[in-house]
Amino acid sequence: MTPTDGAVTEPAFAKINLTLHVTGQRADGYHLLDSMVMFTSIGDEITVRPADTLRLTIDGPFAAGLSADDDNLVLRAARSFGLNHGADITLTKRLPVASGIGGGSADAAATLRALSRLWGAPLPDLAAQVALGADVPVCMSAEVTRMAGIGDDLTHLGPAPMLDMLLVNPGVGVSTRVVFEALARKTNPPMGDAMPDPFDIDDWVVWLADQRNDLEAPARAAAPEIDQVLSRLSAQQGCQLARMSGSGATCFAIFEDADSRDNAAAALRVGHPSWWIAPTDEAPT
Template identity: 60%
Template sequence: MAIEVFAPAKINLTLHVTGQRDDGYHLLDSLVVFADVGDTVRVTSADRLSLDIDGPEAGGLDAEPDNLVLRAARLLAPDRGAAITLTKRLPVASGIGGGSADAAAGLRALAQLWDMSLPEPEQALSLGADVPVCLSAMPRRMSGIGERLNPVPPLPAMDILLVNPRVAVSTPTIFRTLAEKNNPPMERDLPRWRDLPDFAGWLANQRNDLALPAIAQQPVITEVIDALSEAGALFAGMSGSGATCFGLFSPDHPPAEPVLRRRHPDWWCARGRVL
């Protein structure tokens, strides 16, 4: 039996850094959504645990024992076997939760294959701060260190264009150089947005507190955000710790992806729909 699970890209539409615990973990308040762009995890029965990686972005990832998908499998059942194939379409370490989404998809696939329950969010958190929200794969307000997940008001229909300029950013350096780590969270009660322009206007008054230190590392991020705005995005920003940026578009807006690909053939671009 083969089971295949989609691992959607995770996008932080907002990312407010609200503090730092004594153990070093940062406290966040983030509006997280997912797109119908992502990787795929396929599992089949086998005597031992193995991982193969293919796909257009496979070159940036190795099937090492500490690969997050293998760690997720061992968390679920340390002594079970399965043949896992990870098809990578998202760039590695790019701020859109690729590794965490892959781990969550692996957990869902293996839970079906092995007829087991999924781990509790607290257990999944041991794999990474984004894994619990990726297990839900639904719009969520994520807070704490990633363990607190709350539903959000209905979101308007929107398309999303993800763009990565193919540069690396160091997440530890970004957090280390963050000037202020005790910033205000989003408002306690999120509004009920009338439509996409209303939602985009609200986003314009929110923050990604990691954007400025990321831009200090890689100024091209500003160029990407400007390019998305010039292409007609109602809102453009950076996801996570970067360097992937996103633009939100009305579903009836002419596709902007071909224009950006033509102007910046070295950038990674993927258009999709917010789930």
């Protein structure tokens, strides 16, 4: 979207790791993954406007959890172009911080897309994107994507299927570094190559249930609140699958239909008013 004042706005959709298999670790410490990723219709938002220098303002319900200093990933993304250009950047933070749904990486990717349009400049290459964060390349597109390697081996599978999902975060942050360090086994089997069509939703959900998030066990040890979230989600009528996303603490549940999802959201809000609870569906592509 480009308003009349020259601003450019890009969505930073929430990234959901439907699966996350940790298959190895390189000598430089990077972990090797095999993950099925989709994006939902909720997320943060980046708006950029012409300016003489780079400036960052953060607003939104979760703005208090972030600092607009030079090390902010949004400003690092802007500097990755290697250009002496300015921009007034606003990050509207709607997703919880350190929540396992790609907020920072999605914000960086949205910044790259927005500034490329504002400045008429080509996007930084894959290596520059990976240098910002291993999840940044997958966040450059809203397609369902199989992400392998350290996040640089991407297979796009097309638009996301129409899933009625509920995201729940118990209000605790989980350190990605701590979770990876606590992972007992770093060499686990990848996903199988034979998978059903994502748009055959019933078969796909059955297939997803046979996959894993290898980070779930160490994350649950670090934040026992995740156990309660998964237990409550699994107990809701119409829940087909409940799993943690990324390194936590946000969990997702796939429901049979929107009514079941919305009823579950209402019930959980009554019992757990401090939890972040967000009904959502697939992101537009």
